[in-house]
Amino acid sequence: MGTSAYPGLRPVARSRLYEDLGERLSQFVRESGLAVGDRFPPERELARLLAVSRTSIRQALVVLQAQGFVEIRHGEGIYLRRARGFGESLPKLLERRRRLPEVLEAREALEVKLAELAAIRRTRADLGAMRAALRMMENEIGEGKLGLEGDAAFHHAIAVAARNTVLVRLIDEMAEAIEETRIESLSEPGRPPRSLAAHRRIIAGIESGIPEKASQAMRAHLRVVADVSLLRWQPSEPADGEAGV
Amino acid sequence: MGTSAYPGLRPVARSRLYEDLGERLSQFVRESGLAVGDRFPPERELARLLAVSRTSIRQALVVLQAQGFVEIRHGEGIYLRRARGFGESLPKLLERRRRLPEVLEAREALEVKLAELAAIRRTRADLGAMRAALRMMENEIGEGKLGLEGDAAFHHAIAVAARNTVLVRLIDEMAEAIEETRIESLSEPGRPPRSLAAHRRIIAGIESGIPEKASQAMRAHLRVVADVSLLRWQPSEPADGEAGV
DNA sequence: GACTGTCAATGGCTCGACCACTGAGCCAGT
DNA sequence: ACTGGCTCAGTGGTCGAGCCATTGACAGTC
Numbered sequence: 001m002g003t004s005a006y007p008g009l010r011p012v013a014r015s016r017l018y019e020d021l022g023e024r025l026s027q028f029v030r031e032s033g034l035a036v037g038d039r040f041p042p043e044r045e046l047a048r049l050l051a052v053s054r055t056s057i058r059q060a061l062v063v064l065q066a067q068g069f070v071e072i073r074h075g076e077g078i079y080l081r082r083a084r085g086f087g088e089s090l091p092k093l094l095e096r097r098r099r100l101p102e103v104l105e106a107r108e109a110l111e112v113k114l115a116e117l118a119a120i121r122r123t124r125a126d127l128g129a130m131r132a133a134l135r136m137m138e139n140e141i142g143e144g145k146l147g148l149e150g151d152a153a154f155h156h157a158i159a160v161a162a163r164n165t166v167l168v169r170l171i172d173e174m175a176e177a178i179e180e181t182r183i184e185s186l187s188e189p190g191r192p193p194r195s196l197a198a199h200r201r202i203i204a205g206i207e208s209g210i211p212e213k214a215s216q217a218m219r220a221h222l223r224v225v226a227d228v229s230l231l232r233w234q235p236s237e238p239a240d241g242e243a244g245v
Numbered sequence: 246m247g248t249s250a251y252p253g254l255r256p257v258a259r260s261r262l263y264e265d266l267g268e269r270l271s272q273f274v275r276e277s278g279l280a281v282g283d284r285f286p287p288e289r290e291l292a293r294l295l296a297v298s299r300t301s302i303r304q305a306l307v308v309l310q311a312q313g314f315v316e317i318r319h320g321e322g323i324y325l326r327r328a329r330g331f332g333e334s335l336p337k338l339l340e341r342r343r344r345l346p347e348v349l350e351a352r353e354a355l356e357v358k359l360a361e362l363a364a365i366r367r368t369r370a371d372l373g374a375m376r377a378a379l380r381m382m383e384n385e386i387g388e389g390k391l392g393l394e395g396d397a398a399f400h401h402a403i404a405v406a407a408r409n410t411v412l413v414r415l416i417d418e419m420a421e422a423i424e425e426t427r428i429e430s431l432s433e434p435g436r437p438p439r440s441l442a443a444h445r446r447i448i449a450g451i452e453s454g455i456p457e458k459a460s461q462a463m464r465a466h467l468r469v470v471a472d473v474s475l476l477r478w479q480p481s482e483p484a485d486g487e488a489g490v
Numbered sequence: 491g492a493c494t495g496t497c498a499a500t501g502g503c504t505c506g507a508c509c510a511c512t513g514a515g516c517c518a519g520t
Numbered sequence: 521a522c523t524g525g526c527t528c529a530g531t532g533g534t535c536g537a538g539c540c541a542t543t544g545a546c547a548g549t550c
Contacts, residue, residue: 014319014511017534018307042500053535055300058502059307062263066308068336068418074259074501075543082420090414091313102411109358109412117350166347167354169335170415173313175327259542262503287531298504303533319532320511 017052018059024050025060026087029080040070040078094177100184103177104226110171111155111222112215117162119206119214126161130203133157137196146186147195152179154199158206158218185225198224262297263304269295270305271332274325285315285323339422345429348422349471355416356400356467357460362407364451364459371406375448378402382441391431392440397424399444403451403463430470443469 025046028034040046043061047054061078064070069086071079093099118126137150159168171178186192198221205214270291273279285291288306292299306323309315314331316324325331338344363371382395404413416423431437443466450459 016532044500055536056534059304059534062304063308063311066311066334066336068421072501073543074541075499077500077543082417084420085414085417088414089311090411090418091311093410093414099411102409105358105362105409106411106415109354113350113354164347164350165338166335166344166351166419169330169333169338170351170418172327172330173335173415174411175329176313289531300505301503304503317532318512320513320530322512322531 017056018063021050021052021056021060022063022087025064029083029086034080034083036080036083038080040080042077090173094174099177100181101226103174104181104222106174107171107178107181108219108222108226110167111158112219114159114162114164114167114171115202115206115218116211116215117164117167118158119209119211121163122161122206126157127203127207129157129160130154130206134196134199134203137192137199141192141196146183147192148179148182148186151182151186151195151199158202161206181225185228188228191228194224195221262301263308266295266297266301266305267308267332270309274328274331279325279328281325281328283325285325287322335418339419344422345426346471348419349426349467351419352416352423352426353464353467353471355412356403357464359404359407359409359412359416360447360451360463361456361460362409362412363403364454364456366408367406367451371402372448372452374402374405375399375451379441379444379448382437382444386437386441391428392437393424393427393431396427396431396440396444403447406451426470430473433473436473439469440466 025040034040041049043054043057047057050057061070061072064087065072067087067089069080069082071081073079094103133150133153133156135150136153137147140147140150159171162168186195198217202214202217202221205217208214270285279285286294288299288302292302295302306315306317309332310317312334314325314327316326318324339348378395378398378401380395381398382392385392385395404416407413431440443462447459447462447466450462453459
């Protein structure tokens, strides 16, 4: 099922106008010295200056507002809320280039904490969900599959047990990128059963109710996951050429 | 500067149409059993069904796309990308109710990891930035202020030193909520100088190049920060009434 | 001086039109 | 049978004009 028979022929990426406008506005913020709290030119003005319809401007602005970069006040105007990273959304960041190493580090940060919290807050039902996920993974592996679904279900069960919607939201935003790391890791020869064993240790840690035990087990597990896939991505793609934060 | 002379008379919260439409679409996804990869009704159809203009539907969709929940393909249609947490954005989550405890936990997860990475990757310039932030905070405190700016600059300097754009993005998204915790904590009597001392220990840890030392210092610091503000928010607001994840 | 009505500025929403892209189906040429 | 070209219906992308809703300021009134 490869699309790679003709190397170098990838689909052309067509950009939408309101995306470009978002870029332009980002540029404007950076170059105009607009400070947090300052007002933007009115919509009609922006439309005129950029020679586009007001509709398109509004689409761009609505997105920026949803991301928390600007605040739109009816009858008043449009105000800058956050200047740092203006226009840079996480989904966009994750699409770009191979950020697997960074994703793995972020994943560790979040999941280690989730495991710690789960050890404190897990209910019997939570532990049941984790064990169910474990069995699912066992079955998948028994059928010669990688155990991807069971793996995902397992980590999700822990996230639920941690009872922290903010952390869950953060990790959900990286879900797709994490799925890549999952595939990468479980494709290693001999990896699935090893992963299964690691999961058992994590459950034991969470069940024990000792946060350090749970987080330590999770950390060890994710280090193994990261170890392998990292090696393979390292030599690809030249540096991104992005300035610091 | 109180608006509280007439209790119970808060400004009415006017919602924008495209926000409501986002809600409706979320509801639709939950109730229609739409699965990831499935196609939505076309824009014109949605506009007709919800009795609004296509423009408004598009605004809602554009936001959902930016958040990674749907994929819009020109000439083809609109497809569901992520079902879990559909329509729930982080900014929205953080606005709602007092989520300080959760924010503090998330903050710890991210910043402890950032400190760890900073210990490995920091340059001389990074350490310089941290010390500058420290001095800024000292000056602020010397003038009888809380040291908020210096505090923020300090933590930001560490984030930069960690060289991980994904983690930085995640923490930036919580910036506003974190600022609240900052204020809360530094308002405690005797807290600013204590915070300053903690910062010095963190710098020492990062400078030493030993990840465990840095992360441990950061964890200890954030536990102190969390300790106080937590107590005050606990007894307020009845449960949120949100179903599990 | 304090209230009040008015008005210009600005965002919110609608409508109708047209353009651009996609996939499917049909057809002629080979 | 396969290829390429053509058409067409369906669907997203953009535009422009118009009107409504809200805000803040300002002039007028008591």
